[in-house]
Amino acid sequence: xxxxxxxxxxxxxxTQSQTWEIPENFAKTGHSNNWxxxxxxxxxxxxxxxxxxxxxxxxxxxxxxxxxxxxxxxxADDMAxxxxxxxxxxxxxxxxxxxxxxxxxxxxxxxxxEVTVENFVRLLTGRLPPDTPRSKKLLTDEGSNILxxxxxxxxxxxxxFQDSEEIxxxxxxxxxxxxxxxxxxxxxxxxxxxxxxxxxxxxxxxPNILAVxxxxxxxxxxxxxVDPDIGVYIIDRYxxxxxxxxxxxxxxxxxxxxxxxKVCPKHYCLSTVGVRDDLFRRDTKTVPVTDFFGxxxxxxxxxxxxxxPLALNESETIEKIQQTDKKLHYIKQxxxxxTYVQ
Numbered sequence: 001x002x003x004x005x006x007x008x009x010x011x012x013x014x015t016q017s018q019t020w021e022i023p024e025n026f027a028k029t030g031h032s033n034n035w036x037x038x039x040x041x042x043x044x045x046x047x048x049x050x051x052x053x054x055x056x057x058x059x060x061x062x063x064x065x066x067x068x069x070x071x072x073x074x075x076a077d078d079m080a081x082x083x084x085x086x087x088x089x090x091x092x093x094x095x096x097x098x099x100x101x102x103x104x105x106x107x108x109x110x111x112x113x114e115v116t117v118e119n120f121v122r123l124l125t126g127r128l129p130p131d132t133p134r135s136k137k138l139l140t141d142e143g144s145n146i147l148x149x150x151x152x153x154x155x156x157x158x159x160x161f162q163d164s165e166e167i168x169x170x171x172x173x174x175x176x177x178x179x180x181x182x183x184x185x186x187x188x189x190x191x192x193x194x195x196x197x198x199x200x201x202x203x204x205x206x207p208n209i210l211a212v213x214x215x216x217x218x219x220x221x222x223x224x225x226v227d228p229d230i231g232v233y234i235i236d237r238y239x240x241x242x243x244x245x246x247x248x249x250x251x252x253x254x255x256x257x258x259x260x261x262k263v264c265p266k267h268y269c270l271s272t273v274g275v276r277d278d279l280f281r282r283d284t285k286t287v288p289v290t291d292f293f294g295x296x297x298x299x300x301x302x303x304x305x306x307x308x309p310l311a312l313n314e315s316e317t318i319e320k321i322q323q324t325d326k327k328l329h330y331i332k333q334x335x336x337x338x339t340y341v342q
Contacts, residue, residue, distance in 0.1 A: 030143060030186060031143055031145055031186050031187070031291070031296065032141075032143030032144070032186075032296065033070065033140075033141075033143060033144050033145070033296055034066055034070065034144070034145050034146075034147070034291070034292065034294065034295060034296045035066070035070045035071070035072075035138065035140050035144055035145070035146045035147070036057075036058075036061045036066055036070070036071045036072070036146070036147040036148075036149070037071075037072045037074075037123070037124070037138065037146060037147070037148045037149070038054045038057055038058050038061075038071065038072070038073050038074070038147075038149045039054065039074040039075075039115070039120065039148075039149065039150050039151070039152075040053065040054040040074065040075040040076065040115070040151055040152060041115065041150060041151070041152030041153070041159055041160060041161045041162065042076065042151075042152040042153055042160070042162060042163070043076035043078055043115075043162045043163070044076075044078070044163070045078075045079070045082050045084050045232065046232060047152075047153075048079055048091075048230065048232040048233070048234060049223050049224075049232070049233045049234050049235050049236055050151045050152055050236075051075050051076065051077075051079045051091060052079075052091055052092065052093040052101060052234050052235050053093075053151040053193060053235060053236055053239040054073070054075055054149065054151055055075070055091055055093070055101040055102060055106065056093045056101050056235070056239060056243050057149050057239070057242075057243070057246075058071065058073055058101075058106070059099075059101050059103070060243060060246040060247070060293060061147065061293050061294070064246075064249065064250075064251055064290060064293050064294035064295065065251050065290075065294050065295025066293075066294065066295050067295070068105075068107045069135075071107070071109075072109050072110070072123060072136075072138055073106070073107065073108050073109050073110070074108075074109065074110040074111075074114070074115045074119075074120065075108055075110075075111060075115065076111065076112060076115060076162065077108050077111040077112060078112070079091050079102075080102045084231070085230070086229060086230060086231075087229075087230070089102065090102055092227065092230070092234060093234055093235045093240075093243070094234070094235070095225055095226075095227045095234070097227070097229070107135070109135055109136050110123075110136065113162070115161060115162060116161060116162075116165065117161050117165050117166070117167045117171070120161075120167065121167070121171065121175045123136070123137075123138050124138065124175045124176070124178075124179055124184075125175055125178045125179060125182070125184075126138065126179075126182060126184060138184070140184050140185055141183065141184065142183040142184075142185070142186060143186050144184070144185050144186055145185070145186055145187045145188070145189070145291055145292055145296070146185050146187075146188045146189070146292075147188075147189050147191070147292045147293060148188060148189070148190045148191070149191045149192075149193075150191070150192045150193070150194065150200075151192070151193040151194060151236065151239065152194055153194060153195065154192075154194035154195050154196060154197060154199075154200065155195060155196055155199075156196050156199045156217055156218075157169045157170075157199045157200070157202075158199075158200075159172075159192070159194060159200060169199055169200045169201070169202060169203045170203050172200060172203075172204075173201075173203040173204045173205060173206070176188065176204060176206045176209065177205065177206045179206070180206040180207065180208075185208070186208065187208045187209070187210070187280070187282075187291075187292075188208065188209045188210070189210050189212070189257075189292040190204075190209055190210065190211040190212065191211075191212045191213075191242075192211075192212070192213050192214065193213075193214040193221055193236050193238045193239050194214065194215075194221055195215060195219070195220045195221050196215060196216070196217050196218065196219065196220075196221075197213035197214045197215045197216075197221055197274065198213035198215065198216045198217055198274030198276075199217045200213065201213060201274075201276050202217075202276075204276065204279060205279075206279065207279055207281065208279065208280060208281060209276075209279045209280060210257070210275075210276070210277055210279070210280040210284070211274075211275070211276040211277075211279075212260075212261060212273065212274070212275055213273065213274040213275075213276075214236070214237075214238035214239075214264070214269065214271060214273060215238075215269075215271035215272065215273070215274070216271070216272045216274045219271045219272060220271060221236060221237070221238060221269075221271055222236070222237050222269070222270050222271060223235070223236050223237065224236060224237045224240040237264065237268065237269045237270065237271070238264050238269055238271075238273065241263045241264040241268055241269070242260070242263050242264065244263070245259070245260060245263040246289075246293060249289055249290070249293065249294075251290060251294050251295070253288070253289065253290060254288065255288070255289045256284065256285055256286065256287060256288060256289065257284040257285075257287040257288070257289055257291070257292075258283075258284040258285040258287075259289070260289050261273075261275050261284060
Protein backbone atom coordinates (compact mmCIF):
# COMPACT_ATOMS: atom_id res chain seq x y z
CA UNK A 1 0.00 0.00 0.00
CA UNK A 2 2.91 2.38 0.67
CA UNK A 3 3.70 2.62 -3.03
CA UNK A 4 0.38 4.38 -3.66
CA UNK A 5 1.03 7.24 -1.21
CA UNK A 6 3.17 9.41 -3.57
CA UNK A 7 0.56 9.06 -6.31
CA UNK A 8 -2.24 10.01 -3.92
CA UNK A 9 -0.19 12.96 -2.72
CA UNK A 10 0.18 14.28 -6.29
CA UNK A 11 -3.55 13.87 -6.93
CA UNK A 12 -4.24 15.70 -3.70
CA UNK A 13 -2.07 18.60 -4.83
CA UNK A 14 -4.07 18.98 -8.03
CA THR A 15 -7.53 18.57 -6.53
CA GLN A 16 -6.93 20.89 -3.56
CA SER A 17 -5.27 23.68 -5.51
CA GLN A 18 -7.32 26.78 -6.22
CA THR A 19 -4.58 28.80 -7.96
CA TRP A 20 -3.46 26.27 -10.59
CA GLU A 21 -3.84 28.08 -13.90
CA ILE A 22 -3.09 26.61 -17.32
CA PRO A 23 -2.34 29.14 -20.08
CA GLU A 24 -4.82 29.25 -22.95
CA ASN A 25 -4.00 26.86 -25.87
CA PHE A 26 -1.40 25.07 -23.74
CA ALA A 27 -0.67 21.49 -24.98
CA LYS A 28 -3.07 21.67 -27.92
CA THR A 29 -1.94 20.16 -31.20
CA GLY A 30 -3.53 18.79 -34.34
CA HIS A 31 -0.89 16.07 -34.66
CA SER A 32 -0.36 14.01 -31.53
CA ASN A 33 0.82 10.49 -32.49
CA ASN A 34 2.31 8.41 -35.31
CA TRP A 35 1.31 4.96 -36.56
CA UNK A 36 2.53 2.65 -39.32
CA UNK A 37 0.62 0.01 -41.31
CA UNK A 38 3.12 -2.16 -43.21
CA UNK A 39 1.77 -4.82 -45.56
CA UNK A 40 3.40 -7.47 -47.75
CA UNK A 41 0.54 -8.75 -49.88
CA UNK A 42 2.40 -11.67 -51.52
CA UNK A 43 3.67 -15.08 -50.46
CA UNK A 44 5.81 -17.96 -51.83
CA UNK A 45 9.60 -18.20 -51.98
CA UNK A 46 10.13 -16.37 -55.27
CA UNK A 47 8.58 -13.26 -53.65
CA UNK A 48 11.32 -13.11 -51.00
CA UNK A 49 12.06 -9.48 -51.92
CA UNK A 50 8.59 -8.32 -50.88
CA UNK A 51 8.93 -9.48 -47.30
CA UNK A 52 12.44 -7.99 -47.24
CA UNK A 53 10.92 -4.70 -48.42
CA UNK A 54 8.34 -4.50 -45.65
CA UNK A 55 10.66 -5.75 -42.88
CA UNK A 56 13.22 -3.14 -43.88
CA UNK A 57 10.67 -0.35 -43.54
CA UNK A 58 9.57 -1.91 -40.25
CA UNK A 59 13.15 -1.78 -38.98
CA UNK A 60 13.50 1.87 -40.02
CA UNK A 61 10.35 3.15 -38.30
CA UNK A 62 11.23 1.26 -35.12
CA UNK A 63 14.73 2.72 -35.15
CA UNK A 64 13.22 6.19 -35.48
CA UNK A 65 11.01 5.64 -32.47
CA UNK A 66 7.58 4.28 -33.44
CA UNK A 67 6.88 1.49 -30.91
CA UNK A 68 5.55 -1.94 -31.85
CA UNK A 69 2.29 -1.03 -30.13
CA UNK A 70 1.74 1.54 -32.91
CA UNK A 71 2.91 -0.61 -35.83
CA UNK A 72 0.64 -3.06 -37.65
CA UNK A 73 2.73 -5.61 -39.57
CA UNK A 74 1.01 -7.91 -42.08
CA UNK A 75 3.20 -10.51 -43.81
CA ALA A 76 2.89 -14.09 -45.03
CA ASP A 77 5.84 -14.91 -42.73
CA ASP A 78 6.87 -17.85 -44.88
CA MET A 79 10.44 -16.83 -45.78
CA ALA A 80 12.52 -17.09 -42.61
CA UNK A 81 11.69 -20.77 -42.07
CA UNK A 82 11.17 -21.75 -45.69
CA UNK A 83 12.92 -25.07 -46.52
CA UNK A 84 14.69 -23.30 -49.41
CA UNK A 85 16.23 -20.70 -47.13
CA UNK A 86 19.95 -21.52 -46.72
CA UNK A 87 20.06 -19.22 -43.68
CA UNK A 88 17.15 -20.38 -41.49
CA UNK A 89 15.37 -17.79 -39.33
CA UNK A 90 16.82 -14.89 -41.35
CA UNK A 91 15.69 -12.43 -44.00
CA UNK A 92 18.26 -10.17 -45.66
CA UNK A 93 17.78 -7.11 -47.84
CA UNK A 94 21.37 -6.84 -49.10
CA UNK A 95 23.83 -9.19 -50.77
CA UNK A 96 26.36 -8.46 -48.01
CA UNK A 97 23.96 -10.08 -45.50
CA UNK A 98 25.11 -7.76 -42.73
CA UNK A 99 21.62 -7.04 -41.36
CA UNK A 100 19.05 -9.70 -40.59
CA UNK A 101 15.85 -7.65 -40.91
CA UNK A 102 13.81 -10.52 -39.46
CA UNK A 103 15.83 -10.22 -36.26
CA UNK A 104 14.65 -11.42 -32.88
CA UNK A 105 12.20 -8.63 -32.07
CA UNK A 106 9.80 -8.68 -35.01
CA UNK A 107 6.17 -8.59 -33.88
CA UNK A 108 3.93 -9.87 -36.69
CA UNK A 109 0.31 -8.85 -36.13
CA UNK A 110 -1.31 -10.55 -39.15
CA UNK A 111 0.50 -13.54 -40.64
CA UNK A 112 -0.12 -16.17 -43.28
CA UNK A 113 -3.70 -16.43 -44.43
CA GLU A 114 -4.73 -13.58 -42.10
CA VAL A 115 -3.32 -11.19 -44.72
CA THR A 116 -6.54 -10.69 -46.65
CA VAL A 117 -8.33 -7.80 -48.31
CA GLU A 118 -11.13 -8.03 -45.76
CA ASN A 119 -8.80 -7.87 -42.77
CA PHE A 120 -6.86 -4.98 -44.30
CA VAL A 121 -10.00 -2.92 -44.96
CA ARG A 122 -11.48 -3.77 -41.57
CA LEU A 123 -8.21 -2.74 -39.93
CA LEU A 124 -8.20 0.67 -41.64
CA THR A 125 -11.86 1.42 -41.00
CA GLY A 126 -11.96 0.04 -37.45
CA ARG A 127 -14.69 -2.49 -38.27
CA LEU A 128 -13.10 -5.39 -36.42
CA PRO A 129 -14.93 -7.96 -34.28
CA PRO A 130 -15.22 -7.00 -30.58
CA ASP A 131 -12.95 -9.87 -29.48
CA THR A 132 -10.06 -8.75 -31.72
CA PRO A 133 -6.82 -8.45 -29.68
CA ARG A 134 -5.52 -4.93 -29.11
CA SER A 135 -2.36 -5.73 -31.09
CA LYS A 136 -4.49 -6.29 -34.22
CA LYS A 137 -6.27 -2.93 -34.01
CA LEU A 138 -5.36 0.41 -35.56
CA LEU A 139 -6.19 2.58 -32.55
CA THR A 140 -5.78 5.91 -34.28
CA ASP A 141 -7.66 9.16 -33.80
CA GLU A 142 -7.99 12.57 -35.42
CA GLY A 143 -4.48 13.46 -34.25
CA SER A 144 -2.78 10.44 -35.84
CA ASN A 145 -0.33 10.58 -38.72
CA ILE A 146 -0.27 7.19 -40.45
CA LEU A 147 2.36 5.70 -42.72
CA UNK A 148 0.74 3.09 -44.98
CA UNK A 149 3.30 1.02 -46.90
CA UNK A 150 2.22 -1.69 -49.35
CA UNK A 151 4.34 -4.02 -51.46
CA UNK A 152 3.49 -6.98 -53.65
CA UNK A 153 2.24 -7.70 -57.16
CA UNK A 154 -0.20 -5.34 -58.81
CA UNK A 155 -1.58 -4.06 -62.08
CA UNK A 156 -3.62 -1.19 -63.43
CA UNK A 157 -6.04 -0.37 -60.62
CA UNK A 158 -5.53 -3.43 -58.40
CA UNK A 159 -3.14 -5.03 -55.91
CA UNK A 160 -3.09 -8.80 -55.47
CA PHE A 161 -3.28 -10.38 -52.01
CA GLN A 162 -1.44 -13.72 -51.88
CA ASP A 163 -2.39 -14.65 -55.45
CA SER A 164 -5.96 -15.43 -54.37
CA GLU A 165 -7.78 -12.07 -54.32
CA GLU A 166 -7.21 -8.41 -55.02
CA ILE A 167 -8.05 -4.98 -53.70
CA UNK A 168 -8.99 -2.33 -56.26
CA UNK A 169 -8.07 1.33 -56.24
CA UNK A 170 -11.74 2.16 -55.62
CA UNK A 171 -11.91 -0.18 -52.61
CA UNK A 172 -8.83 1.45 -51.16
CA UNK A 173 -10.00 5.02 -51.74
CA UNK A 174 -13.38 4.28 -50.17
CA UNK A 175 -11.68 2.75 -47.12
CA UNK A 176 -9.58 5.90 -46.67
CA UNK A 177 -12.70 8.05 -46.98
CA UNK A 178 -14.33 6.01 -44.20
CA UNK A 179 -11.25 6.68 -42.08
CA UNK A 180 -11.60 10.42 -42.69
CA UNK A 181 -15.33 10.43 -41.95
CA UNK A 182 -14.72 8.54 -38.71
CA UNK A 183 -11.83 10.86 -37.74
CA UNK A 184 -9.29 8.07 -37.71
CA UNK A 185 -6.37 10.10 -39.05
CA UNK A 186 -4.84 13.55 -39.22
CA UNK A 187 -2.57 12.93 -42.23
CA UNK A 188 -1.58 9.85 -44.23
CA UNK A 189 1.61 9.12 -46.13
CA UNK A 190 0.68 6.37 -48.58
CA UNK A 191 3.66 4.52 -50.12
CA UNK A 192 3.24 1.61 -52.53
CA UNK A 193 5.96 -0.42 -54.25
CA UNK A 194 4.45 -2.58 -56.99
CA UNK A 195 3.97 -2.61 -60.75
CA UNK A 196 1.76 0.22 -62.08
CA UNK A 197 1.64 1.45 -58.50
CA UNK A 198 0.38 4.98 -59.21
CA UNK A 199 -2.93 3.54 -60.43
CA UNK A 200 -3.71 2.72 -56.79
CA UNK A 201 -3.88 6.36 -55.72
CA UNK A 202 -5.62 7.82 -58.78
CA UNK A 203 -9.10 7.57 -57.20
CA UNK A 204 -8.20 8.99 -53.77
CA UNK A 205 -10.56 11.80 -52.83
CA UNK A 206 -10.05 12.22 -49.06
CA PRO A 207 -8.08 15.18 -47.69
CA ASN A 208 -4.65 15.19 -46.04
CA ILE A 209 -3.18 12.28 -48.02
CA LEU A 210 0.24 12.34 -49.66
CA ALA A 211 0.72 9.37 -52.00
CA VAL A 212 3.97 8.00 -53.43
CA UNK A 213 4.21 5.13 -55.95
CA UNK A 214 7.25 3.27 -57.27
CA UNK A 215 5.97 3.23 -60.88
CA UNK A 216 3.45 4.92 -63.12
CA UNK A 217 0.64 3.25 -65.06
CA UNK A 218 2.08 1.01 -67.76
CA UNK A 219 5.44 0.58 -66.00
CA UNK A 220 6.82 -2.32 -64.00
CA UNK A 221 8.45 -1.84 -60.61
CA UNK A 222 11.74 -3.71 -60.80
CA UNK A 223 13.87 -5.58 -58.30
CA UNK A 224 17.36 -4.40 -57.38
CA UNK A 225 19.75 -7.34 -57.14
CA VAL A 226 20.05 -11.10 -56.62
CA ASP A 227 21.79 -12.79 -53.75
CA PRO A 228 23.39 -15.91 -55.34
CA ASP A 229 23.58 -17.64 -51.94
CA ILE A 230 19.85 -17.30 -51.40
CA GLY A 231 19.02 -17.68 -55.07
CA VAL A 232 16.36 -14.97 -55.44
CA TYR A 233 16.02 -11.21 -55.77
CA ILE A 234 16.12 -9.82 -52.27
CA ILE A 235 14.83 -6.24 -52.50
CA ASP A 236 13.03 -3.94 -54.93
CA ARG A 237 14.68 -0.88 -56.42
CA TYR A 238 12.39 1.79 -54.99
CA UNK A 239 12.51 0.42 -51.45
CA UNK A 240 16.29 -0.07 -51.70
CA UNK A 241 16.88 3.62 -52.37
CA UNK A 242 14.19 4.70 -49.91
CA UNK A 243 16.02 2.73 -47.22
CA UNK A 244 19.33 4.25 -48.24
CA UNK A 245 17.75 7.63 -47.49
CA UNK A 246 16.06 6.56 -44.25
CA UNK A 247 19.28 5.08 -42.84
CA UNK A 248 20.68 8.63 -42.81
CA UNK A 249 17.71 10.01 -40.89
CA UNK A 250 17.90 10.35 -37.11
CA UNK A 251 15.04 11.12 -34.68
CA UNK A 252 16.27 14.73 -34.44
CA UNK A 253 16.82 15.02 -38.20
CA UNK A 254 15.70 18.10 -40.16
CA UNK A 255 15.29 16.22 -43.45
CA UNK A 256 12.02 17.03 -45.19
CA UNK A 257 9.45 14.98 -47.07
CA UNK A 258 10.35 16.79 -50.29
CA UNK A 259 13.77 15.08 -50.08
CA UNK A 260 12.17 11.68 -49.51
CA UNK A 261 10.05 12.12 -52.64
CA LYS A 262 13.24 12.34 -54.74
CA VAL A 263 15.04 9.24 -53.42
CA CYS A 264 14.71 7.19 -56.60
CA PRO A 265 15.08 9.07 -59.92
CA LYS A 266 14.35 7.10 -63.07
CA HIS A 267 18.00 6.27 -63.82
CA TYR A 268 18.06 4.45 -60.45
CA CYS A 269 14.57 2.96 -60.32
CA LEU A 270 14.21 2.27 -64.08
CA SER A 271 10.59 3.26 -63.50
CA THR A 272 8.99 6.66 -62.93
CA VAL A 273 8.16 7.38 -59.30
CA GLY A 274 4.70 8.90 -59.03
CA VAL A 275 3.66 11.48 -56.44
CA ARG A 276 0.20 12.81 -55.73
CA ASP A 277 0.16 15.83 -53.41
CA ASP A 278 -3.00 17.71 -54.42
CA LEU A 279 -4.87 16.29 -51.40
CA PHE A 280 -2.07 17.16 -48.99
CA ARG A 281 -2.48 20.58 -47.38
CA ARG A 282 1.09 21.20 -46.25
CA ASP A 283 4.14 22.07 -48.31
CA THR A 284 6.37 18.98 -48.38
CA LYS A 285 9.41 21.27 -48.15
CA THR A 286 8.37 22.15 -44.60
CA VAL A 287 7.25 18.70 -43.38
CA PRO A 288 9.89 16.68 -41.47
CA VAL A 289 10.33 13.06 -42.55
CA THR A 290 9.90 12.10 -38.91
CA ASP A 291 6.29 13.36 -39.01
CA PHE A 292 5.54 9.94 -40.52
CA PHE A 293 8.60 7.70 -40.08
CA GLY A 294 9.41 8.65 -36.48
CA UNK A 295 7.82 8.94 -33.07
CA UNK A 296 6.10 12.07 -31.88
CA UNK A 297 6.35 13.59 -28.42
CA UNK A 298 4.51 16.89 -28.69
CA UNK A 299 6.01 19.59 -26.47
CA UNK A 300 4.78 23.15 -26.35
CA UNK A 301 6.70 25.95 -24.65
CA UNK A 302 5.08 28.78 -22.74
CA UNK A 303 6.46 32.01 -21.27
CA UNK A 304 3.76 32.02 -18.62
CA UNK A 305 4.25 30.62 -15.15
CA UNK A 306 2.23 27.56 -14.25
CA UNK A 307 1.69 27.56 -10.49
CA UNK A 308 1.33 24.14 -8.87
CA PRO A 309 1.09 24.91 -5.14
CA LEU A 310 1.80 22.27 -2.53
CA ALA A 311 -0.90 20.96 -0.25
CA LEU A 312 -1.11 22.49 3.20
CA ASN A 313 -0.34 19.23 4.96
CA GLU A 314 2.59 18.33 2.69
CA SER A 315 5.19 18.14 5.47
CA GLU A 316 2.95 15.92 7.57
CA THR A 317 2.31 13.57 4.65
CA ILE A 318 6.01 13.28 3.77
CA GLU A 319 6.90 12.62 7.41
CA LYS A 320 4.29 9.88 7.55
CA ILE A 321 5.67 8.30 4.37
CA GLN A 322 9.17 8.31 5.83
CA GLN A 323 7.98 6.68 9.05
CA THR A 324 6.15 3.89 7.26
CA ASP A 325 8.86 3.27 4.64
CA LYS A 326 10.36 -0.20 4.88
CA LYS A 327 13.62 -1.46 3.47
CA LEU A 328 13.13 -4.02 0.75
CA HIS A 329 15.43 -6.87 -0.14
CA TYR A 330 15.49 -9.71 -2.65
CA ILE A 331 14.51 -13.16 -1.50
CA LYS A 332 16.50 -16.16 -2.68
CA GLN A 333 15.54 -17.44 -6.10
CA UNK A 334 15.33 -21.02 -4.76
CA UNK A 335 14.32 -21.96 -1.19
CA UNK A 336 16.86 -23.51 1.17
CA UNK A 337 15.92 -27.18 1.35
CA UNK A 338 19.04 -28.36 3.19
CA THR A 339 17.04 -28.89 6.39
CA TYR A 340 14.78 -31.28 4.55
CA VAL A 341 17.56 -33.39 3.00
CA GLN A 342 18.52 -36.44 5.01
